[in-house]
Amino acid sequence: GENVEQHPSTLSVQEGDSAVIKCTYSDSASNYFPWYKQELGKRPQLIIDIRSNVGEKKDQRIAVTLNKTAKHFSLHITETQPEDSAVYFCAAMRTGGGADGLTFGKGTHLIIQP
């Protein structure tokens, strides 16, 4: 089955600086890689995703890059703000022909220091 590793487990950055979270996956059949933001006691919220036919995707202050050869993908948040503080999860999934569930990384607790 799929295995997703996520680093770091905790990341503290100054407000306004950039934050980068990295994930690796093991199953070359995985082709969909979403990132979720979860605040304490709440549901995961999809913030950005990328598919295996694309190398990079950007949405305002958030970007995701994917290296299929190396099987790793990263989340980049620029100009961080206090409301960015949360736990971020990367995930991997194989779509098509009967969707599988998501395999999540262990999460990164992002702390934005004022």
Added chain:
Amino acid sequence: GAVVSQHPSRVICKSGTSVKIECRSLDFQATTMFWYRQFPKQSLMLMATSNEGSKATYEQGVEKDKFLINHASLTLSTLTVTSAHPEDSSFYICSAGHRVGNIQYFGAGTRLSVL
């Protein structure tokens, strides 16, 4: 659009009782729904994949007789925790897979506390 409703949000029950959790996709049809469990300060772990009109597929280590899943329609899946014990206390979250892009949208979760 793409709203998933999950009820109840919190359950406190006695050991040995059964608890039923509902997951509904409100504005789209979901042929596949997923059930996850999340322990405090940990990640989400997939428990089972719920397919409309067929048996659920359980992940390794998840007891199918303890966690009964029913997916009777394209908008509703239920998870029943049978004979709950304190070690079953956790945050249970469902998600529904949207046909467009297979994006998963999550319910608000159910916090189960078994006394």
